[in-house]
Amino acid sequence: xxxxxxxxxxxxxxxxxxxxxxxxxxxxxxxxxxxxxxxxxxxxxxxxxxxxxxxxxxxxxxxxxxxxxxxxxxxxxxxxxxxxxxxxxxxxxxxxxxxxxxxxxxxxxxxxxxxxxxxxxxxxxxxxxxxxxxxxxxxxxxxxxxxxxxxxxxxxxxxxxxxxxxxxxxxxxxxxxxxxxxxxxxxxxxxxxxxxxxxxxxxxxxxxxxxxxx
Amino acid sequence: xxxxxxxxxxxxxxxxxxxxxxxxxxxxxxxxxxxxxxxxxxxxxxxxxxxxxxxxxxxxxxxxxxxxxxxxxxxxxxxxxxxxxxxxxxxxxxxxxxxxxxxxxxxxxxxxxxxxxxxxxxxxxxxxxxxxxxxxxxxxxxxxxxxxxxxxxxxxxxxxxxxxxxxxxxxxxxxxxxxxx
Numbered sequence: 001x002x003x004x005x006x007x008x009x010x011x012x013x014x015x016x017x018x019x020x021x022x023x024x025x026x027x028x029x030x031x032x033x034x035x036x037x038x039x040x041x042x043x044x045x046x047x048x049x050x051x052x053x054x055x056x057x058x059x060x061x062x063x064x065x066x067x068x069x070x071x072x073x074x075x076x077x078x079x080x081x082x083x084x085x086x087x088x089x090x091x092x093x094x095x096x097x098x099x100x101x102x103x104x105x106x107x108x109x110x111x112x113x114x115x116x117x118x119x120x121x122x123x124x125x126x127x128x129x130x131x132x133x134x135x136x137x138x139x140x141x142x143x144x145x146x147x148x149x150x151x152x153x154x155x156x157x158x159x160x161x162x163x164x165x166x167x168x169x170x171x172x173x174x175x176x177x178x179x180x181x182x183x184x185x186x187x188x189x190x191x192x193x194x195x196x197x198x199x200x201x202x203x204x205x206x207x208x209x210x211x212x213x214x
Numbered sequence: 215x216x217x218x219x220x221x222x223x224x225x226x227x228x229x230x231x232x233x234x235x236x237x238x239x240x241x242x243x244x245x246x247x248x249x250x251x252x253x254x255x256x257x258x259x260x261x262x263x264x265x266x267x268x269x270x271x272x273x274x275x276x277x278x279x280x281x282x283x284x285x286x287x288x289x290x291x292x293x294x295x296x297x298x299x300x301x302x303x304x305x306x307x308x309x310x311x312x313x314x315x316x317x318x319x320x321x322x323x324x325x326x327x328x329x330x331x332x333x334x335x336x337x338x339x340x341x342x343x344x345x346x347x348x349x350x351x352x353x354x355x356x357x358x359x360x361x362x363x364x365x366x367x368x369x370x371x372x373x374x375x376x377x378x379x380x381x382x383x384x385x386x387x388x389x390x391x392x393x394x395x
Contacts, residue, residue: 083395084395085244085392085395087243087244087392088240088243088244088394112336114231114335114337114370137335137368137370138333138335138367138368138370138371138374139367139371139372139373139374139375139377140231140233140370140371140372140373141232141233141236141373142236142237142240142373142394142395143395144395195230195231195232196230196231196336196337196370197224197226197230197231197233197337197340197369197370198225198226198230198231198337198340200230201230
């Protein structure tokens with residue numbers, strides 16, 4: 001910078017400051033530096049609510065622990081107390097007697113789930129599964145009355161008996177061999193599962209059925 | 215002639231509820247003589263491809279629930295060779311009008327869920343938010359479905375709405391075959 005210029009600048013600023021009134025900050029300038037705008041607060045609240053709903057919807061809820069008391073293989077022709085049409089049922093079925101700390105119909109209602117079902121799955125392939133309705137709000141799934149409530153045990157837990165089709169063995173030539181579900185490659189896991197129409201799944205602990213009858 | 219029964223599930227049917235998916239699985243198992251298929255509501259193009267290809271010339275029944283009902287309506291616009299349309303409480307963001315659906319549908323049964331307070335659930339709130347189709351024209355009015363049913367049921371009660379009948383006719387009876395419970 002040349003010396004003349006450096007001397008001129010302070011003089012010009014002084015003149016301008018003297019002739020013009022001091023500049024006022026634009027409306028809202030103070031809020032911008034300090035408190036956030038109401039719009040920003042509103043957006044933040046909406047984002048937080050959406051996030052909360054997404055978490056509520058997508059995070060599976062816990063249906064608690066399930067205790068498997070016994071497992072029985074029902075031979076072809078054995079009545080199971082249900083209403084499933086013969087065309088839909090398999091000849092050989094598996095009956096699982098289990099208990100839970102809370103009544104599952106009440107739990108379904110409390111969690112706002114559409115249905116709660118007893119579930120039998122391949123322990124290594126959860127997609128290979130069959131289920132029977134325990135309780136549901138309306139006609140979401142076919143309820144063939146295959147889960148019966150047996151009352152409470154000495155510990156006060158609610159006991160149920162669920163009868164499953166031997167669906168899982170269909171992939172291992174079930175039609176020819178009529179093999180029971182215990183031959184499922186990954187072993188069988190029992191659990192209780194619930195869901196709503198769009199949101200909310202819930203699961204209990206999965207119990208490997210290690211002590212199947214021979 | 216092959217008899218096709220095509221089921222279209224609504225939002226979340228694949229992920230959470232499996233309402234139509236399990237209905238289809240049971241129906242297919244009970245009726246091995248029919249060619250049964252299940253699609254998600256997002257698979258409209260796959261349904262069109264099936265109807266224009268393998269299912270062409272066959273007798274086709276198309277059943278859609280919720281968003282799946284809307285998908286069925288839009289498929290029908292492009293591929294009108296569907297013999298039976300069953301729409302169960304359809305929901306759609308970009309809806310077709312009743313007159314155009316009526317023009318494309320040969321035989322059509324529509325069920326609309328209008329639950330009373332005892333049957334109302336969060337399903338209905340979501341269906342409303344997703345933009346539920348209004349009541350179609352009543353029987354005898356122009357563009358009315360052949361069978362028009364209003365059900366006191368929650369939106370997710372697909373099986374109940376398949377059973378609900380008008381003059382003895384329900385989605386289940388029109389679909390034929392062995393009935394699913």
